[in-house]
Amino acid sequence: MSNLHEHSNRTVVSLEGMKKLEEKLQYLSTIRRAEVAEQIAVARGFGDLNENAEYDEAKNEQSRLEAEIIDLENTIRTALVIDDSSVSTDRVNIGTTVRVYDEEYGEEIEYTIVGARESDPLNNRISNESPVGAALLGKKRGQTVKIDAPGGTIILKIRDIQHKK
Numbered sequence: 001m002s003n004l005h006e007h008s009n010r011t012v013v014s015l016e017g018m019k020k021l022e023e024k025l026q027y028l029s030t031i032r033r034a035e036v037a038e039q040i041a042v043a044r045g046f047g048d049l050n051e052n053a054e055y056d057e058a059k060n061e062q063s064r065l066e067a068e069i070i071d072l073e074n075t076i077r078t079a080l081v082i083d084d085s086s087v088s089t090d091r092v093n094i095g096t097t098v099r100v101y102d103e104e105y106g107e108e109i110e111y112t113i114v115g116a117r118e119s120d121p122l123n124n125r126i127s128n129e130s131p132v133g134a135a136l137l138g139k140k141r142g143q144t145v146k147i148d149a150p151g152g153t154i155i156l157k158i159r160d161i162q163h164k165k
Contacts (some may be wrong), residue, residue, distance in 0.1 A: 010078055010079065010080045011075050011078065011079045011080070011115055011116065011117055012079070012080045012082060012094050012114075012115035012116075012128065013075075013079050013080070013081055013082070013115045013117055013118060014081070014082055014083075014095060014114065014115070014118065014164070015081060015082070015083055017114070017115065017117060017118040018076070018079060018081050020118075021072060021075060021076055021079075021117065022076060024072060025069065025072045025073065025076065028065060028068060028069050028072065029069055032065060033065065033069075036058065036061050036062045036065055037062075039054075039058040039061065040055065040058040040059065040062065042054075042058075043055035043057075043058045075117065079115075082094055082095045082115075083095075085163060087163065087164075089161045089162055089163060090140065090161075091137075091138050091139060091140050091161070092113060092136040092137055092138060092139050092140075092158065092161055093113065093137065093138075094113050094114060094115060094128050094137075095113065095114075095163070095164050096112070096113055096161050096162065096163065096164060097110055097111070097112045097113075097161070097162045097163070097164050098110070098111050098112075098113065098136055098158060098160070098161050098162075099158075099159045099160040099161075099162075100136070100145075100156040100157060100158055100159060101156065101157045101159055102154070102155070102156055103155040103156070103157065104154070104155065108159065109124065109156075110124055111124050111125075111126050111132065111133070111136070112124060112125045112126070112164050113126060113127075113128055113133050113136065113137065113164075114126070114127060114128070114164075115127065115128060116128070116129050131147055131148075131149060132147055132149075132154070132156075135147045135156075136156070136158070139158055140158065140161075141158055141159065141160060141161060142157075142158060143157070143158050144156070144157045144158075145157075145158070
């Protein structure tokens with residue numbers, strides 16, 4: 001398998017992430033669409049549509065919802081789905097968990113590299129497009145990476161690369 005960072009023009013998601021995107025699309029295009037249609041119908045009953053804030057808000061919500069549905073459909077259609085178990089652990093890649101040593105703080109940290117749609121920095125699931133994720137991509141065990149961050153330079157030494165946890 002080629003290095004996944006070569007596909008940066010496509011959204012990269014895991015099998016699990018694709019399932020979540022599909023579930024969200026299903027929810028938005030059925031339940032949420034029906035709720036918004038009901039809000040519009042109720043707001044119409046409030047009278048003059050020219051001065052009807054509830055109607056305007058419901059129509060705005062409908063526009064936001066339809067835009068989100070279109071975005072999800074496009075993402076699902078064009079996404080590169082990664083089976084984490086097939087990802088090589090020779091180098092840091094999307095779908096790997098990398099254990100690094102932060103030289104400034106003298107501590108080990110584990111980051112799981114995921115596509116942007118699945119990132120959750122509070123749980124150390126970082127995007128391949130984030131500064132740290134992008135700097136780690138393609139690197140091997142034992143390599144040291146310097147990352148210029150807003151708070152200064154971060155120096156991380158790669159200790160281990162495993163399949164995503």
